[in-house]
Amino acid sequence: MDFITSNLPPAPVRVLDAGCGNGALADRLRGHGYEVTAIDIDPALARSGVRIADICAFRDRPYDAVVFVLSLHHVHSLGAALDATRALLKPGGRLLVDEFAHENADSAMADRFFASPGSLQRWRDKHGEFHTGSAMVDAISRRFTLISLAQVPYLYRYLDDESLRDSESVLGLQLIAHRRASRPARAAAAGGLAADRTSRSRYSGGALRPSRPQPLYSSYSSLPHSLGRRDQ
Numbered sequence: 001m002d003f004i005t006s007n008l009p010p011a012p013v014r015v016l017d018a019g020c021g022n023g024a025l026a027d028r029l030r031g032h033g034y035e036v037t038a039i040d041i042d043p044a045l046a047r048s049g050v051r052i053a054d055i056c057a058f059r060d061r062p063y064d065a066v067v068f069v070l071s072l073h074h075v076h077s078l079g080a081a082l083d084a085t086r087a088l089l090k091p092g093g094r095l096l097v098d099e100f101a102h103e104n105a106d107s108a109m110a111d112r113f114f115a116s117p118g119s120l121q122r123w124r125d126k127h128g129e130f131h132t133g134s135a136m137v138d139a140i141s142r143r144f145t146l147i148s149l150a151q152v153p154y155l156y157r158y159l160d161d162e163s164l165r166d167s168e169s170v171l172g173l174q175l176i177a178h179r180r181a182s183r184p185a186r187a188a189a190a191g192g193l194a195a196d197r198t199s200r201s202r203y204s205g206g207a208l209r210p211s212r213p214q215p216l217y218s219s220y221s222s223l224p225h226s227l228g229r230r231d232q
Helices: 002-007 024-031 078-088 107-114 120-127 133-143 183-200
Strands: 014-018 035-040 063-069 089-100 144-152 172-179
Touching: 002 024, 002 089, 014 024, 014 078, 024 035, 063 078, 078 089, 078 133, 089 133, 107 120, 133 144, 133 172
Parallel strands: 014 035, 014 063, 063 089
Antiparallel strands: 089 172, 144 172
16 A cells, blocks of 8 residues: 555546455545546456456546556456556556566465465466566566566565565565657657757756656566565
């Protein structure tokens, strides 16, 4: 929750919670003043405030932010889900992904998860049908401007065991990305930046900023294990 609330645009804005589960996050965001649409594909989760819909086929007016919390790895097609997400975001809209990279688990992590020795193969069998962290990040980076990418602890949240917070920090991943502007918008932004640079050449104060942030990493697999970690 801290990762989501600290990186959303200020309320009130429109937020799509994609793969919302029981809708608890959506309810909390509404309590913070956000206009939230919560969707999930499971009909058993239908209730007031939760719409049954597949992100791959969902259509609506544009959102300021789209959030995936432990749901993107479940989608049938990463490409279709992220193409739909891009279409649902306003230009410059924000994508927040709080996920886990199951491929990074080692024997110790698997044994702790199942509370049984020799469980790594069991872990792989259980999670093998899900999209990997690397696949998710690579698919996102092809469609969005990647702003930040962090490896974070995961098991302590899943198992509700704070003692694990400092012992594992490679399974969780938290990602922030923006929808890229259209080509005309990018050209206009570039023209504005050039004009701004000209006007500021007479002024010594204030640093010029790029028209949009640059990606930190193009692939999750290239992220050094010593960098980009956060304890949230």
